[in-house]
Amino acid sequence: MDRSSKNTIATHSGISGSSFAFTVSSPKLWSPSLANLYDMVVTVDRDTVYSYTGFRTISRGVVNGIERPLLNGDFLFQFGTLDQGFWPDGIYVLPNREAMVYDLQTLKNLGFNMLRKHIKVETALYYQACDEMGLMVVQDMPSLRPLQTETLSNCTVETILPNDAQQAEFQRQLKLLVTQQRPFPSIVTWVIYNEGWGQRLNYYPEFGLTDLVRQLDPTRLIDSTTGWYDYGAGDFSGNHHYANPQCGSPFYSIPSSPYDPSRIGIQGEFGGIGNNVSIDHLWNVQEAIVTINQTYELDTTLDAWNYRSHRLLGEILDQVKMYACSGGIWTQTTDVEGEVNGLLTYDRxxxxxxxxxxxxxxxxxxxxxxxxxxxxxxxxxxx
Structure with a gap:
């Protein structure tokens, strides 16, 4: 049923336990500018289930010689924030739906059309709100472990990699993530690995995992290794560079890789500039406060912070005009404990x-x- 007109646009009967398909004629497509959704009613015997869906396509193609992400067949520059979903009164647990919607509406009001849900899976209400607002979601798989090293008895240092059982569990939960969240039309991209965290570097598992995700969900794009340790898997070629962007450009910084023109150029993370506010708005825990000076850049006033933000957004603008930049992710939506680089402070x-x-x-x-x-x-x- 069309939500705006309340008209029934299609009906179909099938057999329970078996898949079936039917056609909806000329549906209104979902996009950030027009978040068209349709209500669905499924009846089996005396049981009735109410849900909704949206019609849109996510694909990739060459536009004027550059590989681009396409929404409903057209290139739309994707710009969003790194959204970690932390809360001072619940850490990973949000206080209520209204608080969650406030964060999302703040992004929408500023003009963002996307966010990257960073190494966290939210409740269904979160994705429903993104569906209804018209916010595209780049969904991370929660990382298996951060990059860590250990010193061996011979004084050599090596990276701690997941063992076989840990890798198998990571793959099992990746499958759960994709199958559980794939009904939401706002999700446009899956991220498998972030900055090498939990990424086994000895046999390139991201290629097999990318194939697995593609089989589970052939309707979305895949950013296999956002940040670095990128050996060519997936649909995106991107890096993370604070504070300045390096997006689809002929310059890059280690440990990121040079831009690969056979894939989509994106700035997976950038910005990260901070502004230290009064203790009234900080996470007032000493361990967090002492890490504030690790912020990539600290600006002493909001005027300076906005000036620097304007300059960095101007840099990525140049890279959209001159090179192959197709999207960017600004760090970040809110402050997170010792990180004071949010658009909003931790207490909002x-x-x-x-x-x-x-x-x-x-x-x-x-x-x-x-x-x-x-x-x-x-x-x-x-x-």
Missing amino acids: RVLRPNVSQWQSDIQALYNAGAARTNASTPVLSSF
Whole structure:
């Protein structure tokens, strides 16, 4: 049923326990600008289940010689935040739905069309809110472990890698993530590994895991190794670079890899500039406070923070205009304990961005992406 008109647009009967397909004629497509959704009613005997869906395609193709992500067949520059989902009164547990929606609505109001849900899986209400608001979601697989090393008896240092049982459990839970979350239309990309955390570097498991995710869900793109240790798996070629972006460009910094033009160029993380507010808005725990000076850059005033943000957004704008940058992820939505680089403070009381400036800068990214598109270019591959 069309939510706006309340008209029934399609019906179908099938046999329980068996899959079936049917056609919906000329549906309104889902996008960040028009988050069209349709209500569904499934009746089996005396039981009735209510749900919803959205119609949209996520694919990749060459547009004016550059590999691009495509939404409903067209290139749309994707710009979002790293969204860790931490809360001072519940850590990983949000206080209520209204608080969750406030974060998402703040991003939408600033002009973001996407977010990266960083190494956390949220409740169904979260993805439902993204579906209804029109926020694309890049969904991380929670990392198996951070990068750690140990010193052996011969004084050599080696990276601690997952053993076979840990790797098997990681794969099992990756399958659960994809099968559980794939009904939500807002999810457009799966991320398997973040910055090498838990990534076995001795036999490149990301290739097999990418194939597994593709089999489970051929309708979305896959960022197999965001950050670094990228050996060519998946749909994206990106790096993480604080504070300055290096997006689809002919320059990069180790440990990231050079841009691979056979895949989509994206800035997986950048920004990260901080502003230390009063103790009233910080996570008032000494262990967190002493880590504040590890922030990539600290700006002493909000005016300085907005100036630096404007400069960095201008840098990625240049890379959209000049090179092959197709998307970016700003770090981050909110402060997280000792990290004071959020658009919002940890208590959500202070919004750092100059709203009109950020809206203008973000819109400029979308305009630059649109200026480089060509709707007549054929899609080379679709997922």
